[in-house]
Amino acid sequence: GAGVSQTPSNKVTEKGKYVELRCDPISGHTALYWYRQSLGQGPEFLIYFQGTGAADDSGLPNDRFFAVRPEGSVSTLKIQRTERGDSAVYLCASSSGTGRNTGELFFGEGSRLTVL
Amino acid sequence: AQSVTQLGSHVSVSEGALVLLRCNYSSSVPPYLFWYVQYPNQGLQLLLKYTTGATLVKGINGFEAEFKKSETSFHLTKPSAHMSDAAEYFCAVGPRAGNMLTFGGGTRLMVKP
Numbered sequence: 001g002a003g004v005s006q007t008p009s010n011k012v013t014e015k016g017k018y019v020e021l022r023c024d025p026i027s028g029h030t031a032l033y034w035y036r037q038s039l040g041q042g043p044e045f046l047i048y049f050q051g052t053g054a055a056d057d058s059g060l061p062n063d064r065f066f067a068v069r070p071e072g073s074v075s076t077l078k079i080q081r082t083e084r085g086d087s088a089v090y091l092c093a094s095s096s097g098t099g100r101n102t103g104e105l106f107f108g109e110g111s112r113l114t115v116l
Numbered sequence: 117a118q119s120v121t122q123l124g125s126h127v128s129v130s131e132g133a134l135v136l137l138r139c140n141y142s143s144s145v146p147p148y149l150f151w152y153v154q155y156p157n158q159g160l161q162l163l164l165k166y167t168t169g170a171t172l173v174k175g176i177n178g179f180e181a182e183f184k185k186s187e188t189s190f191h192l193t194k195p196s197a198h199m200s201d202a203a204e205y206f207c208a209v210g211p212r213a214g215n216m217l218t219f220g221g222g223t224r225l226m227v228k229p
Binding site: 003004033035040041042043044045048056091093104105106107108109110 | 120122125150152157158159160161162165206216217218219220221222
């Protein structure tokens, strides 16, 4: 696609429920990132994929959070047993990840998660 | 480890006035530095970046930033603010290997008519 696409744009769920957030990166981009942005704060790194594998998952806050990218394109962020503190905008970004690293990330518009 | 500090969570300027948004970073390796802008209900958009070479970097919409290693700063400026510049601005630092960026807390720029 032309840009990074994230679905759903908004998700309201109840405490304890399971949630999946999807990211479709720019075609051909091998690197994919998930960030979380809480109200009034900057994006906080969660996990980074290079191809199908998680190259760095040091930002995942606990074992309720998990992400996959089985075919090296679309990624899904999965949150189990959601808590009210998980409410935030979840941002996905992609980059070409090839050649000389210029560092630019291309972001989607985010998925706003509200846990009641 | 890397970190970014943006001084001032809110900055208000008059239309036509100078815009100065401050960013200081901490990095154990020579950094790549970025400014992103976020308009309401939109994704983050790259304004400009410093990787190597010239320390004064020009970006879109008339913005520029200067990398000052001695001050560990990368402040964003624009000579004359427009109403359309009202948005949230984020400074970010990245390592030379891998693309994971660390963001500052953001500065909301308000432009008064």
